[in-house]
Amino acid sequence: MDVVERPALDGARANDRDMGFGQFVRTGTVMEMKAFTGVTGAEGGYAVPREIDAAIDRLLVSTSPIRSIANVVKVGSAGYRKLVTSGGTPSGWATEAGARPTTASPVFQEIAPPSGELYANPSASQAMLDDAAFDVEEWLAGEIAAEFARAEGQAFVNGNGVNRPKGFLTGPVTAEADAVRAFGTMQYLASGAAGDFAANPDARLIDLVHSLRAPYRQGACFVMNAATLARIRKFKTADGAFVWQPGLSQAQPQTLLGYPVVEAEDMPDIAANSLSVAFGNFRLGYLIAERSETAILRDPYSNKPFVSFYANKRIGGAVMNAEAIKVMKFSAS
Structure with a gap:
């Protein structure tokens, strides 16, 4: 006699959510x-x-x-x-038969x-x-x-x-450029006015972008909170164009001066001496x-x-x- 396997009634079915971690x-x-x-x-x-x-x-x-x-x-x-090298390995030029003196070694941090x-x-x-x-x-x-x-x-x-963790805004900052400031110290650019943007705020943002050297600008982004972003989105250039550019599709991010913007609500509001706008390649700059x-x-x-x-x-x-x-x-x- 053939045995027919009938499906179990709903009340008798095994509940997968009652297995394992559940x-x-x-x-x-x-x-x-x-x-x-x-x-x-x-x-x-x-x-x-x-x-x-x-x-x-x-x-x-x-x-x-x-x-x-x-x-x-x-x-x-x-x-x-993690080891990081500060500076490169110096090199030099020599003639075909000239001596090759020893060059300096890279410094590890x-x-x-x-x-x-x-x-x-x-x-x-x-x-x-x-x-x-x-x-x-x-x-x-x-x-x-x-x-x-x-x-x-x-x-x-x-x-x-x-x-x-130690936040990226809590370390030492200085106005000195990359070549002269101490290792681990971040560079800041002044907005031009205490607690506000000075005249031509779009020019200040451009200066911030180009203070970052070209190798780091590949993959860089802005980081700020929503209140700061709301102010910057209203900025216009001299010919009346907005510096903020909306994305053409959902997959394409909205950009500021050609770079994406990340909203981080823990960034400080604009105030006297605040560090309210950051720009950089965080993949290369911050370690978690x-x-x-x-x-x-x-x-x-x-x-x-x-x-x-x-x-x-x-x-x-x-x-x-x-x-x-x-x-x-x-x-x-």
Whole structure:
């Protein structure tokens, strides 16, 4: 007798969302996991599965603007170091049979981006987690990404380097050109007036663009907040043309003097001596070093009937090439 395999009724179908990480989030059921502390699973946390970690990274890129334009590297420990050469290897000319004296060697500088533990601790009631229609993974990724994006966005711009990244606006700045200023010091151009643009503000922006040497201008962009951008979008040249150019399609970015603009709300508003406009190649100028995994610990005991999800990631950042980023200082000189 032939046996006919009938499809299961809707109520008997296996719910894929109750498997794997979703089951762990809802009930704390043991799943395949990695020890966070290197001792035992019970004493630490568990690495987030690849799917949800990727979701967090995608959300961070879309909401943390500096991350989307900087150089992001994955590291395995907090002791990350990067070597940068300052200056080149001198060369010389000689005749066919002339002597070739020894030339100077390049000078190395060590970059050690300060880092800290970035964490989020969202909670949900157990009743919410038990609801089969609730997408636990999407909620968790969104909560963590929103908090991480807010905190790291502020740190990449204004972080003081104490248990967190060092922002690119918190380092030393000077009006000296590339060839004479100290390594790690960023150059600023004055706007011409304290807390405002001077006459011909479009000319000041052009000066800012061309203070960046040609190799760095390939891939450069402006960085400013929305209030500053609103002012600049109204600027016109002497012949009445706007310096701001809208994109011709959704895929083509809107440009300022031919370069894309990134809105970063943590950039300061225009005020006396503020560094409210940055222009540079952040891929070459700013380094973000982070652990490749986000760790998460499920805590159903501390705040019953709520379940807390403690997530953390070690992340660091610092300027690695001060020649690749220029800023405008709103001062007379």
